[in-house]
Amino acid sequence: MTRQLSLRPMPSGQVPRTAMVMAAGIGKRMRPLTATRPKPLVSVAGKPLIDHVFDRLVAAGVERAVVNVHYLADQLEAHLKDRFPGIEILISDERAELLETGGGLVKARPLLGDEPILVVNSDNLWIDGPVDAIRLLASRWDDETMDALLLMVPLARAHNHQGRGDFYLGADGRITARRAPNRVAPFSYTGLQILHPRLLADAPEGPFSTNIFWNRAIEAGRAYGQVHQGLWFDVGTPRAIPQTELILADG
Numbered sequence: 001m002t003r004q005l006s007l008r009p010m011p012s013g014q015v016p017r018t019a020m021v022m023a024a025g026i027g028k029r030m031r032p033l034t035a036t037r038p039k040p041l042v043s044v045a046g047k048p049l050i051d052h053v054f055d056r057l058v059a060a061g062v063e064r065a066v067v068n069v070h071y072l073a074d075q076l077e078a079h080l081k082d083r084f085p086g087i088e089i090l091i092s093d094e095r096a097e098l099l100e101t102g103g104g105l106v107k108a109r110p111l112l113g114d115e116p117i118l119v120v121n122s123d124n125l126w127i128d129g130p131v132d133a134i135r136l137l138a139s140r141w142d143d144e145t146m147d148a149l150l151l152m153v154p155l156a157r158a159h160n161h162q163g164r165g166d167f168y169l170g171a172d173g174r175i176t177a178r179r180a181p182n183r184v185a186p187f188s189y190t191g192l193q194i195l196h197p198r199l200l201a202d203a204p205e206g207p208f209s210t211n212i213f214w215n216r217a218i219e220a221g222r223a224y225g226q227v228h229q230g231l232w233f234d235v236g237t238p239r240a241i242p243q244t245e246l247i248l249a250d251g
Helices: 049-060 073-080 100-112 133-140 211-219 240-249
Strands: 018-022 064-069 088-093 117-121 124-127 148-154 167-169 175-178 187-195 223-227 231-234
Touching: 018 049, 018 100, 049 064, 049 073, 049 117, 049 124, 049 133, 064 073, 064 100, 073 088, 088 100, 100 211, 124 187, 133 148, 133 187, 133 223, 148 167, 148 211, 167 187, 167 223, 175 211, 175 223, 211 223, 231 240
Parallel strands: 018 064, 018 117, 064 088, 148 223
Antiparallel strands: 117 187, 124 231, 148 187, 167 175
16 A cells, blocks of 8 residues: 655645845844854854745745845845745845844835735744644735734743743734733744735834834734744854754754
8 A cells, every 4th residue: 555645734825925034133142153144144954044044935935035134245145146046036235224123124115015025034943833834824814904913932932032922912813912021921923924014104214123013013903923833943142053953953
């Protein structure tokens, strides 16, 4: 009898055509490894962090990626050139000024289009659970009720993460509140989200955090969370690299 391979179920839902890869940071917490290379090119488990991200984007069917660059931008651009033929890569140049996450999105706005976009940090690493995490996020997206949908992980499963959590979720997945000072929240943001570009309207100028957009969406009741079903690693410091690799090596 021929043994049939078990394939992972594929959630239904339109994966965003465009992704924004946040890769402009200076990487202070990753020093000294970032003294001569940008943080997205730091290697974990045999490949640069940003390659892990692009492997996931290509596998999920994302068609184009906008990558913002600032620190050692020439290295990052050279690395990405012709490296992933399955996806179009555009550069949002922040050499003149580092704009943080929110300002980086505004700078890249002309390249992002008007449909929901996938936004992913280049210094977090995740392993899919029973289903592809990007497709899972896409299957949960509801354009009529959402402006932001964040992939989250329970704080207890946030490997290497030193924070106290970020958000509280309601039974329907709506983000009900952010963590209060000196308190602990049950869910941490993974660095992967879907945003609708309408949330970027009337944004401030210059550098600012994505927190401004999240706060808008939470106040309007249009911010939601999806719990990640696989592994997630905060790879923000040199110490986190061997810890991550050890867990990955255990399968």
